[in-house]
Amino acid sequence: MDVLDRTDLRFPRSLPQFQQLFPDDAICAAYLERSCWGDGFLCPHCGVVGEPYRIARRPRVLTCRACHRQTGLTVGTVMERSRTPLSTWFWAAYLVASQTKGISVVQFQRQLGLTRYETAFGILHKLRAVMVRPDQDGIGVRAGEYVEVDETYVGGRTRGEGRGVHHKTLVIAAVEVRQRKPGTAQDKRNIGRYAGRVRLAVAADRSADSLCGFVESAVIPGARVVTDDWSGYGSLRARGFDHHAIAERGDSEVAEEYLPIVHLVFSNLKTWLGGTHHGVSAKHLQTYLNEFTFRFNRRFYPFNAFRSLLGIAAAAEAPTYAGLYSGEWKHPTSSGYLR
Numbered sequence: 001m002d003v004l005d006r007t008d009l010r011f012p013r014s015l016p017q018f019q020q021l022f023p024d025d026a027i028c029a030a031y032l033e034r035s036c037w038g039d040g041f042l043c044p045h046c047g048v049v050g051e052p053y054r055i056a057r058r059p060r061v062l063t064c065r066a067c068h069r070q071t072g073l074t075v076g077t078v079m080e081r082s083r084t085p086l087s088t089w090f091w092a093a094y095l096v097a098s099q100t101k102g103i104s105v106v107q108f109q110r111q112l113g114l115t116r117y118e119t120a121f122g123i124l125h126k127l128r129a130v131m132v133r134p135d136q137d138g139i140g141v142r143a144g145e146y147v148e149v150d151e152t153y154v155g156g157r158t159r160g161e162g163r164g165v166h167h168k169t170l171v172i173a174a175v176e177v178r179q180r181k182p183g184t185a186q187d188k189r190n191i192g193r194y195a196g197r198v199r200l201a202v203a204a205d206r207s208a209d210s211l212c213g214f215v216e217s218a219v220i221p222g223a224r225v226v227t228d229d230w231s232g233y234g235s236l237r238a239r240g241f242d243h244h245a246i247a248e249r250g251d252s253e254v255a256e257e258y259l260p261i262v263h264l265v266f267s268n269l270k271t272w273l274g275g276t277h278h279g280v281s282a283k284h285l286q287t288y289l290n291e292f293t294f295r296f297n298r299r300f301y302p303f304n305a306f307r308s309l310l311g312i313a314a315a316a317e318a319p320t321y322a323g324l325y326s327g328e329w330k331h332p333t334s335s336g337y338l339r
């Protein structure tokens with residue numbers, strides 16, 4: 001079903017509303033249990049299906065009635081081995097999912113009423129680490145959709161520096177283009193086309209190795225890919241893509257007309273970066289690109305963003321507080337594309 005037609009994914013509109021929905025650890029634990037076993041608890045040790053024992057003081061643990069072994073509800077999630085209450089984790093993930101501009105550790109600590117700075121730091125950075133982990137699967141999967149690919153320069157200000165010195169970084173994007181149902185109100189904008197999922201990466205240059213290498217890492221083989229007529233994209237057909245080049249001849253208005261969706265993504269990205277990341281190195285820009293991608297790809301499903309952040313129904317490798325604080329934890333780059 002089309003993402004825009006979903007009405008069942010209700011999401012709370014405010015933190016108080018969210019806190020009402022998830023008031024305590026028992027309710028959060030019940031939510032985790034439903035996420036894992038919608039049809040009832042299945043013991044991973046002995047395979048028996050049946051109501052487990054629950055201990056009120058330890059809501060994170062279920063005990064099998066048949067084999068008496070325990071199963072942790074937070075295993076494989078970002079909450080594993082944390083002493084912070086589940087409700088605090090839930091509220092924290094809600095805050096991070098809904099605050100698009102980012103939030104400082106101190107603001108975060110105040111909002112959640114946490115007494116220790118280290119606790120706030122640990123939670124916020126674990127959630128951010130999930131957000132900047134790149135989405136790995138190739139885009140362009142659906143029948144009838146195609147992928148627009150283009151590159152742009154991001155950031156860069158030369159104030160007070162020599163002529164020709166700049167900090168602009170080349171960013172390349174691939175975005176799925178989908179078609180709205182005819183006759184709807186949104187149908188009129190962009191001839192009814194809208195963006196599906198996006199992939200973004202810092203590119204070393206505009207060579208065929210960089211540009212086509214990115215497309216190979218981001219888009220499934222055989223997908224229909226639309227680019228401008230820059231020679232760097234020339235080998236896409238030989239690399240197994242259904243490639244269509246728009247004759248741009250240096251006219252940016254032509255590109256806007258034929259590659260409108262990827263230009264919309266660039267415009268959103270630049271607004272979001274908001275001029276605050278001038279002069280950041282390509283390495284740091286990639287983490288911002290990954291965060292933008294995380295938010296953009298889940299923009300129709302804020303509840304999915306929340307669930308992804310907590311690692312519910314998907315294993316998440318959580319960094320430790322010590323690792324984060326010492327800088328030992330490394331944010332991954334996009335799809336192994338960066339060298």
Ligand SMILES: [Zn+2]
Pocket residue numbers: 043044045046047048064065066067068069
């Ligand atoms: Zn069992």
